[in-house]
Amino acid sequence: MVLVRECTLVDVAALEKISRQTFGESFADQNSPDDLKNYLAQSFNPDQLTLELSDSNSAFYFIYVADQLAGYLKVNFDNAQTEKMGAQTLEVQRIYILSAFKHQGLGTHLIHKASEIAGQLHKHRIWLGVWEHNQPARRFYEHLGFQVISDHIFTLGQSRQRDLIMARGLI
Numbered sequence: 001m002v003l004v005r006e007c008t009l010v011d012v013a014a015l016e017k018i019s020r021q022t023f024g025e026s027f028a029d030q031n032s033p034d035d036l037k038n039y040l041a042q043s044f045n046p047d048q049l050t051l052e053l054s055d056s057n058s059a060f061y062f063i064y065v066a067d068q069l070a071g072y073l074k075v076n077f078d079n080a081q082t083e084k085m086g087a088q089t090l091e092v093q094r095i096y097i098l099s100a101f102k103h104q105g106l107g108t109h110l111i112h113k114a115s116e117i118a119g120q121l122h123k124h125r126i127w128l129g130v131w132e133h134n135q136p137a138r139r140f141y142e143h144l145g146f147q148v149i150s151d152h153i154f155t156l157g158q159s160r161q162r163d164l165i166m167a168r169g170l171i
Contacts, residue, residue: 002106004113007060007072009053012046015060018072019044022096027156030133035157055080061113063097063106071097073110075117083152083165085127090118092128111144115170124170129154129163141166 007015020040028036042048052058057080061073074094076082081091092114097106111126118126129152130137146166154163 001066002109003064004061004109007053007062009050012049012053014069015049016044016046018069022071022098025099026096031156031159035159039156063110065101070101071106073113075114077121077123088124090114090121090123090126092126107140118170125167127165127167129165132162132164
């Protein structure tokens with residue numbers, strides 16, 4: 001059984017743990033240990049996550065499989081979006097699944113949740129950034145109807161990386 005629920009401030013410790021673990025699983029092999037360590041400390045500490053959870057224009061959702069936390073989603077809208085994409089858009093800033101739970105359709109569940117939220121907020125489009133070298137993620141998003149519309153630079157420590165900006169309308 002799959003369950004998706006919104007995170008609250010009481011979830012900060014669990015959010016920190018899963019954020020660090022999923023990001024590390026996804027990108028440790030392609031980045032220096034120091035860059036990764038510094039990024040995790042800066043981006044996924046309790047103060048930073050509390051600030052993000054408190055933003056009324058952002059929301060986090062946990063996804064569970066058989067009562068086990070398997071991943072999470074973060075969406076941004078209006079002024080919380082990391083790029084100026086307009087009032088009619090919703091950003092999927094983070095979508096991460098633990099390695100043990102990949103290839104079970106959980107990412108699709110979370111994209112559907114993002115689309116549901118966008119519809120409730122009267123948004124017409126969702127968008128996200130994906131590292132240009134993350135071929136599995138790119139194929140996944142393309143399969144769901146996302147198309148590359150631009151790019152931007154994502155800095156992880158000393159490494160400047162190109163993210164592709166992908167978007168799609170609501171289904």
